[in-house]
Amino acid sequence: MKETLLFFLQGIPEMTGVIAFSLAIAKIPINWGKTILVGVIMAVLSYVLRSLSFFFGLHTLMILFLIMYYISRSGNVHIVKSFLVTFAGAITLGVLEYATNTTFFLLTGMTQEDLTYNQILWATLGMPQAILIILLTIIVSRVFKPEQKGF
Template sequence: MKIPLIALILQGIPENIALFTLSYAIAGLNFNWKRIVPLGIIMAFCSYLIRYLLQLLSFPFGIHTVLVIVLLFLILLLFCKASYSSAIIASLISTLIVIIGETLFLSILIPMFQITSEILNTNMVVRVLIGYPQVLLLFLVAFIVYKVRKRKSLQVL
């Protein structure tokens, strides 16, 4: 499915910032908003480009997810200085939580508000707003993971 640029900006960028926030928490990295926000924005545009190119080349839907996981892993490893194991675990778990959150919220919200695929494709307000619950979920999980990790590290001292 083609993603309009406005949906990328209003929904894709916040989702990818939330994805990086969660990845940071899972990888045990301290939140560094000066890194998380730009990396989330870059990741959103890279994901958009990956989807666009794969669609042009007629690759099956879902291949972009594998490439995004690899990209997230590489960014965590190379730019965020996460260890190899924490980068792979963080990228896999974060992406899994995105998929679970998206599936959960869409399966609840679409029938609840009687949203059709036509509405999703033509009404940008609905398309953007329906993605925000999963963004909030990602941030919530990230802060919970971060707080639990901090509490455990304080108990060890």
């Protein structure tokens, strides 16, 4: 139960951030209520897919495909553009995760192996990149003014 809650503590903000960031760089207005709802749904789907006996990482590919499909259909953008912005959102999250984790390990002297025994710290370590991608989304959405009506 604790592991599930910790997954969602990190997963929901990250999914919401990736979706919102993808919408922002696609120049689609962000309806935060819908974006958070889709982020919750994607986090739940990710958890379910991750729990199944597929090979490691398949849940990530499936969720990215679903986000791409969602942006394409709901944002009324070409599937190629949807793929590119979804991929850019995932890469941005990965870069932010690398930067925040590296900074944390440098400041604390801990290693990734140290965190495998502390699930709470591991889950909360995911919060800075989730917050950063949401802040970056706000900045990007102000710089790249939405071209569409939104959804």
